Amino acid sequence: MSEVYLEIDGKKVRVPEGTTILEAASSVGVDIPQLCYDPRVRPMGSCRLCVVQVESQAGLAISCNTEAAEGMKVTTENEEIAAIRKTILELILSEHRVACTSCDKDGACKLQDYAYRYQADEERFGRAARRDARPNYASDSEAIVYDRDKCILCGLCVQYCEEVLMAEALTFAGRLGDMQVSTAFGIDLFKSSCVLCGGCIAVCPSGAMVERAAIGKGREKDLIKTRTVCAYCGVGCQLDLSVDSKTNKIVKVTSEPDYIPNKGNLCVKGKFGMDFVGHEDRLTTPLIKRNGNFEQATWEEAIKLVAERLNNIKTEFGPDSIGGFSSAKCTNEDNYIFQKFMRAAGGTNNVDHCARLCHASTVAGLARAFGSGAMTNSIDEIKHAKCIFVIGSNTSEAHPVIALYIKEAVVRNGAKLIVADPRDIELVRFARLHLRQRPGSDVALINAMCNVIINENLLDKDFIEQRTEGFEQMAGVVAEYTPEKVAEITSVPAELICEAARDYAKSETASIIFSMGITQHTTGTDNVLSLANLAMLTGNVGKEFAGVNPLRGQNNVQGACDLGALPNVYPGYQSVEEPAKGEKFEKAWGRKLSAKTGLTVIEMIHAIEEGKIKALYMMGENPALSDPNLNRTRAALEKVDFLVSQEIFLSETAQFADVVLPSFCFAEKDGTFTNTERRIQRIHKALKAPGETRDDWQIICDVSTAMGYPMQYEDAAEIMDEIASVTPIYGGISYDRIGSVGLQWPCPDKNHPGTKYLHKGRFTRGKGKLHAIKFQEPAELPDKEFPFVLSTGRQLYQFHTCTLTRKSKSIQQVSPTGYVELATDDAERYGISDGDSVQVISRRGTVTTLARVTPGIGRGWLFMPFHFAEGPANMLTNDALDPIAKIPEFKVCAAAIKKLVIG
Amino acid sequence: MKEFKRQAYQKLVEQSGGVSVESLFVLLGRVQDTFGCVPREVVRDLAARTGFSEALIYGALTCYKDFDVRPER
């Protein structure tokens, strides 16, 4: 991009073409006053404070909407401009109820700052009349307050909601004195299309929009802001926790436009879902179960008990009678320590975590095709892709901030979006093509796309020749999957399949985005391999903006995998069965290690039934709600001889434990998370942890030491140094380098800048491997008795098992309880109306929940979010496993539904 | 909207050659002239059919003195 030189207040400035004067000025520290500029939206041009003088131009220029041009000489303030600014501010104040004394924005309010700077007289043009306090669209919202008397009608909130979120919940209504921000017909915010991102609050330059829960809880000067990373999903949004140090409570959560990767955007969970941190239900002391009841215990007691029991079981039944569930919620350092503990102190590779339930097939599939199992591109690259193929990902609900980039790619940059999903998910609104495939028919669909690409010669021949192997075999199998034949299997019209294949193949850069809709099948690994085929056939991997991008679920599921919380690999995906690796770790850890791949999450549960696993150590996992076939899981937890749960709440799983160890939550920790784009980011301690809780890695170290394998670290940074020394892909990572933008692995040494996208020039495994994959039906198909296909999935407002999200009033207001979605036709046939209580039944259990009737789902299909403890969807799901990745088939099982008749 | 009104509305839609983004303003003008107001059901229907949000249409309508829409609170 070419650059222009200009002069601003005598300073020489060099900026890329297309930069506005306002932005150019701020790049050299010249602060032009503005109340309506935000880098994420097109200029509003409403406040008019940003006027400047451009030499040899008549009149004044609006600097937020005037491009910097070569040779321009700009004066940002002179007497005339200052006088105009003062007048403008005084005009605003003539309509603004100045109440700085009791305003939550005090100290963080731009209007206040400028009024002070220009010494604006708040009553110069008369004192603002108080409007009658009629209720408005936000009056009953638990999340947001809107005060018309403080609103300066800059329009940023409306614009943000429309342009960035594309939620289009807000509008201006009325004119002049009546003009105000509103929803359609002034309906309650929580009944509108608002998704509670809080963005409108964030962009508001005045005190007009604020968080309801934060009112009166502290102003700028009362709060301490700590920058950290969100603890919910894998996007890894950076945010600031504002804590009142007197009460040790998080007052509000904010983020800034220059934060990576989220650019200051958040979703409801990050914004309004932090109430769990200081919640009164937090565990504060160790608990030991005696005669079926939990009793408070001291740390010495608890640790001694855990160490003794584990040692005894290990001596009596062998090391492989112990299993551990590590946690994708915990830091990299915690995970490293946990797996080291299991392997070195426990002597077993029976360590796994919930990635098994979400992306094990991704890791297995992409490792086979490319050599490493992570998102190939960066989040920021998505918005520049020319074609985006979203399959099996309801991105707007599961990874809301990434959905913003997809929408931006389409709406602002003209990308073609293809959505393959059985439901009318939000992204469908933006898609050029919507393929509504029958659940579980993905391999057939993707094979058919490959078939079209081969037949119509849309291949990237050079890429296939130079960078891949296995084309012939693969092409042989794919040849059987003609669009016509596959139309019958998938119920997607052949023509649509062809168009999708063409859109994908003909675009200069095409990016595949997928998530659990692809992975949670008995054919999960096959699905992933097929997607890898598609990308390699067209050369759409190993380059910027194009690739294969699994979106990871938990905030640190990438890190937990990276750091070896998996039964088959040490940190950095180094195989436990490879002698050289084993030796290396034996040396590093000073213990003999097992070279036998351990058991996975579901296998450990099954091994309990068989009496092979006697003790389980859980760090922050909740299988009693998250695992498939819950009745079976719960029976196993009941059965296991000794269960330790290291937790922040007494979760469904912790209830089964013999010993509960209370730990820190993310806001109380220092450490790192690795997000879905492989970015290692720092989290910082923002407040004091409750009661006697301890850091997770600290607890593990204490238990380990008590078991006779001493582990001791000064702090998390020291653990990271050890990680770097044994984990090549993390080799260059250290706290002083991570800074505020993070580093993306692979980062092999201290001088390596990190890796934006993978497989450039060469795949991790050398050549990329195309696989010949045949379509197989899901393990359980509908039949007479269970005529529906039931899928489970996520919903925007809740997370995982709701342990955290349900503590938030704002979230409870919009998402009070679980439900099952069914098609309007089906509802009619079964005499079910929206909101009815229904029973959903499968071979494994029965659940009572509410019906949500919608045209947005195909006939014969049921969908349930899995989050809710009342009506837990996982009572119904099938624990049939993918043979390679051992991931259960959450996405397809046969079910029946019936209206609940009371009495 | 009462049933007879729905029919009248459907007729207006037909007269306008269906619903399109390009004719939305003209169509809503006819709705106003015929009913003396723009009912919420009409806004909802047109939003669904054009891909515009209800908020956007509502906000626009409140900006013209010759359109009559009433907030629900």
Add this chain to the structure above:
Amino acid sequence: MKERKVLTRRVGKYEPLDLKAYKDMGGLGGLRRALDIGPDSVIEEIKLSGLTGRGGAGYPTGLKWGSAAREKKTPKYFICNADEGELGTFKDKVLLDGDPWAVLEGILIAAYAIGAEQAYIYIKGEYEDTFNLWGKLAVEAKKAGLLGKGILGPVGLQVARGKGPYIAGEEFALISSLEMRRAMSRLKPPYPSQQGLFGKPTVVNNVETIANVPVILAEGAEEYLKLGVKDEPGTRLFSLSGDVKQSGVYELEMGSGTLRELIDEFGKGTISGRPIKAVQPGGGTSALLAADSLDCSLTTEGIRKVGSSIGTAGVIVYEQGKSGVDIVKGLMEFYGVESCGRCVPCRIGVVRMKEIVERFSDGKGTPEDLEQLRQIGKACVVASTCGMGQAFPLPVLSALELFGEDFETVISKVPA
């Protein structure tokens, strides 16, 4: 001074829906020629003719068309602005009712030249009869093959009825309005010819501007250039109103007389016979001229020289006996509720200025108020987005300058 009827020559001479009569009087000649010479030459011809916009801003029409025609994005749109909202301006209605086929012919030529398949005419809400007439006209035109899949290829015409605010006549507010958005102006750039209706290249032209187009094409630019003066060819429709004996719309060749002549000869002097106090030569947002500035030539340049602007050529006359305060009070009553609400200075400033003017009118003004009027007015003029904010303070500021004593005399004697 004599009227020169070019655009108005057929007004009232035929039944408005009678296309045949229109043709018999030479109608559609411009369209035929346009089809003969092709779009590029049409635009060249308009550029040559020196035609400028009659909606107030006076931008060269040929340039506007040219830049929209150059844009690659499709579809393109043409909008005929018949919102005629400016105070003291009622000339478009004469053409819309009296020679509608000529306006339609102009619209068709414009759409053809820029490559628009969809055209709109946005008619002021109050002009109910005009709106009804145009509804029927569109049907007739379709029958005659002028609209629909007709002789030009497909061209549609939507007849839209304005729904209220004056600001909806501003081109971007008008575009927003047709998009079913709030009637609010937008920042420029991008201009409508780049990103107009639904983000597509769009030309907005005033009714009178468009009525010139068939004339230019039928007779040729060279012939047209013989009208008016060198830098300003053609005629203008002056709407004369206020305190004159005979208000009305008069079509005059550019530069064919002075403002005073227009008022005296066509308006037959003031109602009461008292001398003129002030005149707004270009509609309600043009600066006031005092009686001693009226000998200016009726051209853009002539009026600019004496300190006002030709704007919409809506000449509003105020006679002696009216105070400067009364004059601006009337104006502020109208404009005071018309800001689109985008720009702070305009949105709030217009209301504050209205309040202050009312205070003077109630005899409660203060010296500080005078200063405030000047400051707010200035902030609006220099820091607003569109013509509304930039212009509504002009009559007030000029009144303060020309008739300051009218304000001084009503300054409250009672200390506040």
